[in-house]
Amino acid sequence: MKVLITDPISDEGIKILKAEPGVQVDVETKLTKEQLIEKIKDYDALIIRSETQVTKEVIDAAQHLKIIGRAGVGIDNVDVPAATEKGIIVANAPEGNTIAACEHTLAMMFAMSRNIPQANASLKGGKWERSKFMGVEVMGKTLGVIGLGRIGGEVTKRARCMGMEVLAYDPFTTPERAKDLGARLTTLDEIYEKADYITVHTPLIPSTRHMISTPQFEKMKKGVRIINCARGGIIDEAALLEALKSGKVAGAALDVFEKEPPVGSPLLELPNVIVTPHLGASTKEAQISVATIIAEQVINAFKGLPVTTA
Numbered sequence: 001m002k003v004l005i006t007d008p009i010s011d012e013g014i015k016i017l018k019a020e021p022g023v024q025v026d027v028e029t030k031l032t033k034e035q036l037i038e039k040i041k042d043y044d045a046l047i048i049r050s051e052t053q054v055t056k057e058v059i060d061a062a063q064h065l066k067i068i069g070r071a072g073v074g075i076d077n078v079d080v081p082a083a084t085e086k087g088i089i090v091a092n093a094p095e096g097n098t099i100a101a102c103e104h105t106l107a108m109m110f111a112m113s114r115n116i117p118q119a120n121a122s123l124k125g126g127k128w129e130r131s132k133f134m135g136v137e138v139m140g141k142t143l144g145v146i147g148l149g150r151i152g153g154e155v156t157k158r159a160r161c162m163g164m165e166v167l168a169y170d171p172f173t174t175p176e177r178a179k180d181l182g183a184r185l186t187t188l189d190e191i192y193e194k195a196d197y198i199t200v201h202t203p204l205i206p207s208t209r210h211m212i213s214t215p216q217f218e219k220m221k222k223g224v225r226i227i228n229c230a231r232g233g234i235i236d237e238a239a240l241l242e243a244l245k246s247g248k249v250a251g252a253a254l255d256v257f258e259k260e261p262p263v264g265s266p267l268l269e270l271p272n273v274i275v276t277p278h279l280g281a282s283t284k285e286a287q288i289s290v291a292t293i294i295a296e297q298v299i300n301a302f303k304g305l306p307v308t309t310a
């Protein structure tokens with residue numbers, strides 16, 4: 001059985017695969033689309049993170065592929081219907097990076113509130129600008145959580161400990177679950193009307209693509225701060241740019257972008273936008289966890305054992 005790994009994953013996962021008799025593992029990152037289409041023909045399993053685009057063309061070129069394993073949560077870079085049609089399993093490691101993504105969301109919220117990236121750059125540039133970087137506190141503020149799943153739930157619990165009120169929107173969860181987490185389940189409109197901070201934690205699917213755009217920004221409180229550590233495309237970047245420029249949105253903290261890397265994005269020019277290069281899941285712990293889970297999923301698929309599909 002041959003496994004192709006096309007995005008960097010932790011060595012722990014690779015070791016598990018290599019220890020399995022009869023399994024050959026090849027790690028080939030930074031493949032072009034054409035190279036992947038050529039290579040995939042020989043492989044029984046493909047392991048990816050968010051960079052590799054597993055399009056219908058790639059799936060059509062596969063001749064022996066049994067499983068596509070995503071070492072993480074989001075499968076928006078995989079054409080799942082095309083894989084399913086061909087009988088290829090799409091598996092992920094949904095619980096492996098929940099805490100990493102939650103902690104990154106909170107880190108971004110604090111960094112934005114206290115201007116930490118900007119102040120760090122200023123001081124390292126030889127300046128001492130104390131009054132320029134006046135911040136705001138999160139205690140007593142209202143946080144809107146859109147998508148109260150694994151990550152949204154963990155963010156909620158921690159935000160409550162920090163003295164925030166949490167309003168949540170998720171059409172697939174119950175008021176009881178929200179209450180247990182410390183949030184009140186409500187409408188998007190109430191979140192837009194009342195939230196001082198809004199953080200999104202939904203998958204990128206047709207119903208969430210650009211779910212926050214100009215009409216939604218118009219409904220928000222002036223001075224709202226926006227966090228996206230879920231997926232680029234949930235928030236309409238062009239609309240966000242205008243809302244930031246007009247002052248409606250006081251700041252944005254973005255880990256993910258409609259195009260990654262976001263080369264040439266005007267959002268990068270704004271002083272009140274802080275960014276990280278899709279680092280939400282990038283902790284040692286999370287990467288060991290997702291790599292281990294996905295290696296086990298692939299081995300299960302080879303052995304005909306149950307695999308948790310995405």
Ligand code: NAD
Nearest residue numbers: 074101147148149150151170172201202203229230280281
């Ligand atoms: P999850 O499936 O546990 O939670 C997603 C929640 O979104 C679910 O509760 C679902 O009911 C809800 N939802 C679906 N459609 C919705 C809609 N239209 N409006 C509001 N809520 C909706 O997933 P998760 O593990 O919490 O991950 C959330 C997101 O974070 C995913 O997009 C994932 O890819 C992303 N993620 C990013 C990073 C990163 O590196 N930045 C790391 C991990 C996960």
Ligand code: MLT
Nearest residue numbers: 049050071072073074281
């Ligand atoms: C995910 O959906 O799990 C994230 O994009 C994390 C990653 O970078 O793999």
